[in-house]
Amino acid sequence: MPPEATDLASKVDALYSFLLWASFISTMLVVGGLTYFAIKYKRTDKNQKSAYITHNNTLEFLWSFIPFLIFMGVFAWGWVLFHDMRNMPADALEVAVQGQQWDWTFTYKNGRRSSGEMVIPVNQPVKLVMASKDVIHSFYIPAFRLKQDVVPGRYTTLWFQPKYKGEYQVFCAEFCGRQHSGMLAKIKVVSQEEFDEWLGNDPYKGLSMVEVGHKVYSTRCVICHNLTDKKLVGPGWKDLFGHQVELADGSTVVADENYIRESILNPNAKIVKGFPPAMPTFAGQLDEQEIMGLVEFIKTLK
């Protein structure tokens, strides 16, 4: 099990280890009994008679009631922890999480947006309000022992309070299509000061247009597009700019700034030949600076 990073995780681990031990003991009881009886009562000669025992009420009652008690105990213990998981603290730091086919985007109260990586302060409850743009995803953090499906059409919530600084892996746990296994993200838990400083600054401060484009590519587009000319999900970007592109409806068009810009904001308008219309729209998610950065970045790919 990955090291637990929240108090709740350590409680879940305690319950899990009890369950593990109880399972191990009961399996050993059954398997031990099985092998012992098998060895002891092996058939010695052809017509060896066996005892005629049909049932034993007290024994049968015991091995029904005792498992029942254990199950009820474990159920109640689970209930207590489950209630803590679902009881959202009132004063938590709220982060809006948006799941979209094959990447995660995090938006903070002050409008700061970051994709693929969420930075949060240590020892403070954080509440995620999650929504999905297309299909069901599931925000899963093994280190916090937490998971919550992100259902399109409504909000689902999840809360945790990390107690150690560090970087924790996030998976998508509900099958959501081609790149389901690539839909990963990171949670960086930092000190309060670092967090305030990170929250305030502009992510692209001091970066040139091409570097901004490269940063946007590495967080949003890398899932489906290669920098070579090889196809991944979408077409590769090598010497794309300024060259003829053949579209699905047979016509060809020059890949200039407007073509790239339109493909970002309204991808289904011009679909390249041989590709499914699988690209979601990024309208409203990339601001003007990021789109211009992407265009510059693509220009450099010769």
Place this chain on the structure above:
Amino acid sequence: MSLKSEEHHIIPLKSFIGVFFALLFLTVLTVVAAQFNMGEWNTVVAMLIASIKAFFVLAYFMHLKVDDKVFLVCFLLAVFFLIVMYAFSVVDIYTRVGVSNIL
């Protein structure tokens, strides 16, 4: 050996006619009941009347009254599991938004 010979009880003709008129009356009743706006109660009343009609169709037209009880058990099992499916799904949907504190 003919089926009729053993005590296979056959429902008399006039009870079929009686059930038919009862069903007609109940249909009219349910239509009339729908005119008054009783809010939430409309559905309950409509379902009640429909269930009475269903009882008549089941008991007389489908001979459940005279046949052996296994058929009735079949029908009740089917309806019971439907209610279970409905109950658990509805409990889920109506307790979803606000988390009621159950501890």
Place this chain on the structure above:
Amino acid sequence: MSTSNTTTQEYVHHVAHHFDSAEEEYRTSKFGLWVFLMTEILMFGGLFVGYIIFRGIYSEAFAEASKFLDWRLGAINTVVLIFSSLTMVLSIYYAQHNQKAKVLLNLYITFFCGVIFMCIKAYEYAHKIHEGLLPGHMFHYSEQVAAHAPLYFSFYFCMTGMHGIHVMVGMGFILWLIRRAHRGEFSSNYFTPLECVGLFWHLVDLIWIYLFPLLYLVG
């Protein structure tokens, strides 16, 4: 042995080899059919559960959408189906009393009621398709309607469509019964197919009895 007045030679039903008696075959067939009715109830039940859940969530949209339905046609259809249930039961009753002519008469009436029911349904569907009150994405009604009205019509078309298919299948079976009745196969000794198709037809009527108030008489 009862003599049946009209048939030339007495139709003797051949009991399958794995049954001990005609009585056992009769009871087994009816038991099998009741288990089948169980599956029908559960299948329609799924639709009813879905409908009641969504009516609970979007009650005002469903109430407004149900105004487009003409409850009078629904009421006529209910009466038609109840009457056809009566004639179906009578056909069994007369078969048990070896009156072949009356069996045929009632079967024809039942079939004819089925035809009337389907015609009224076809008229209602044509009216809705013309108006554009179609399910889900295909909904293109002229004026503005409540947000989730198309969902109501999805349920309307799914439930009445599924029920309509079952009415047509029932009518097919009644034609099969009419053909066998013409050949004089049904008598007090053997009327199992009549009773089985009868049970199926009554179930179809039973489902409509619940469909009518739920869809037509909403709030």
Place this chain on the structure above:
Amino acid sequence: MSSAPGVNYLNEKSGLWSWLTTLDHKRIGIMYMIAVFTFFAIGGTFAMLMRWELFSAGKNIVEAQTYNEFMTFHGAIMAFMVIIPGVPAFLGNFFLPLMIGARDVAFPRINLLSWYCLIIGAAVAFYSLIYNGADTGWTFYTPYSIKTDNGTTILVAGVFILGFSSILTGLNFIVTVHKLRAPGMTFFRMPLFIWGLYATAIMQVMATPVLGITLLLLIAERTMGIGFFDPTLGGDPVLFQHFFWFYSHPAVYIMVLPAMGVISELITCYSRKTIFGYRAIAWSSVGIAAVSFFVWGHHMFVSGESEVVAILFSFMTMLVGVPTAIKVFNWTATLYKGSIIFNAPMLFAMGFIFLFTIGGVTGIILAVTAVDVHFHDTYFVVAHFHYVMVGGTLMAIAGGMYHWMPKMFGRMYNEFWARISFVLIFVGFNVTFFPQFVLGAMGMPRRYYDYLPVFQPLNRISSIGAWTIGIGFLVVLYVILRCIFTGEKAPDNPWGATTLEWQTSSPPPHENFLTQPVVTGGPYEYK
């Protein structure tokens, strides 16, 4: 009409047409065997391909899209075409009438119709492979199953037809058990295999129609966009999960209950001892069938269902765990003071108990809400249900196959190779799926085409184990073929069992019993 000596159900008529239009439950059972084993081979190949792809991180042999199709078809074929029809339709069809002293099932023509539903449904489902595949997983969760534009509609239509095969078999068994038992055979003198099939038949008949309507609505959703499960139109995807799992949890008990019935037969026959707690096992079969309709929500603890109903489902799942535990304890107690022999069926039965116990206890771990939040949709769940399905049902099919082959084909199987097949399957199974418990605990999600390098070593072990299972089942196939064609003549009752099917000739005549058997005592009177 009683057969002349030497004429049995196999050689009384010959030619393909006599098989394809047979109404004899034994021949239909054999035809189900051939169909189920073929589908198992196909589903197994998909499993081998998946394990090959997962041998190491990154792309091995196929793209992500193709892997997702492997995963979908492995799940759909194994669930709907192998394990659900497996024991009831193959072993059940053949032996239910024999074990209750009947001449045939209640509705032979419907029995043949359910075989054709299986074949037509499978043909439609496989056509979707050619059309352009389906990649939604065997659970078809919306709205992804609505949005993906490939052969999913055809696969869903195929599974819809397969559902009828299951319903009709269940209907046939319920009526047969109620109406056609031999004189003197009360409900509590029926063999426990029949109790398992009876409880399964109730679930087949009560749960499968709901899957039928759910799949029909999904097809309507994909073709006409009716919007029940599509959030853009106000529908609720979680409601689809409720409808789907209302069927699918009883379905997993449809898969395992008949297997438990087979194990009860094997344990009592090969320890030559009366079963311990006959009534407890019989009642727990029916108990599991009843409670299985109340527990489906434990598949959806994190899907967005409310906390109240999650607790309710967790409580009901604990209840359904108790009868399962009772059964395992009763089997173990049956061995006490028996006279046990370790031929292949008994090895498979004991293998079943070992693997099914691990499957059961991990099921309880998953039933606890707080722990399931971590384990849901990870490889822990994959390991759990493979322990219960492969370790349970497939071991029971292999064990039942070996146990009853003398009766079905009138020939003995080769004991040595049968034990080799057990060892290969048992070892291969544990090597494949025990590491997956650890992978799940480490947090590797399910249905992943590519995984982080930290998961690679355990995935390699698992892949090696998977191919061992593959070899093991090839050996089983070798033993079966060798037994059918060159096995030596089998006596009527090679194992000295006491249930009715061993009192007729092997292979049995067309009408099962030359003289109608009368039952005087319980099914397992080993005095």
